[in-house]
Amino acid sequence: MALWGQIKFQDASSPLMEQLILFHDHAMFVLVMITALVGYISYTLITNKTNSRMILEGQKVETIWTIVPAIILIFLALPSLRLLYLLDEVNDPLLSIKVVGHQWYWSYEYSDFLNLEFDSYMIPTNELQDGTYRLLEVDNRLIVPMKTNVRALVSSADVLHAWTIPSMGIKLDAVPGRLNQVSFLSQRPGVFYGQCSEICGANHSFMPIAMESVNIPSFLLWLSKNI
Incomplete structure (x- = not known):
């Protein structure tokens, strides 16, 4: 952070x-x-x-x-x-996640599992809890297993966006009608924040990204609760 x-x-x-x-x-x-x-x-x-x-x-x-x-x-x-x-380079990913940018929020789809997709909206300032970050916290975080090769397939439903998480070294354009991909591996547990890095409209600064890296047992437990 x-x-x-x-x-x-x-x-x-x-x-x-x-x-x-x-x-x-x-x-x-x-x-x-x-x-x-x-x-x-x-x-x-x-x-x-x-x-x-x-x-x-x-x-x-x-x-x-x-x-x-x-x-x-x-x-x-x-x-x-x-x-x-x-x-x-994309090295034999064990998990693929589809990321779609919208005006002005992100949606995630776990392509390897059935019926697991959700939208991720920024939490308004008046609804923030103590200890959370303004303009960065979301209602549904992207959950990924740590020490696992993950592939993100990034696209857009309307205009140009950019899926960016600085601490992970990720910055990839989300282009309508085009599917871009990036591979990453999280080395430690934690919550990593990012923001759209492409000027996509009036609410460009209000579509943050929050990715939570957890160990594999916790990831499997989260999957069992959401599938």
């Missing part, structure tokens, strides 16, 4: 989000080093009253500052491409 004034990522709840955070830290380290080097060179050029002929014109210097950035881009591109393919 995000905290007030937080400027970093939420704690990772899936292996893919861990990899996203590691890549972010790697890219920021490279960016800070480049910024520091360029800032130091600019400072020395401004404060140095005598111009250096080696800096103003020199084949060796021009060769270096052309090749070195290309090498740095390779060190950024390779892990980025690896992560891109990992995010797009």
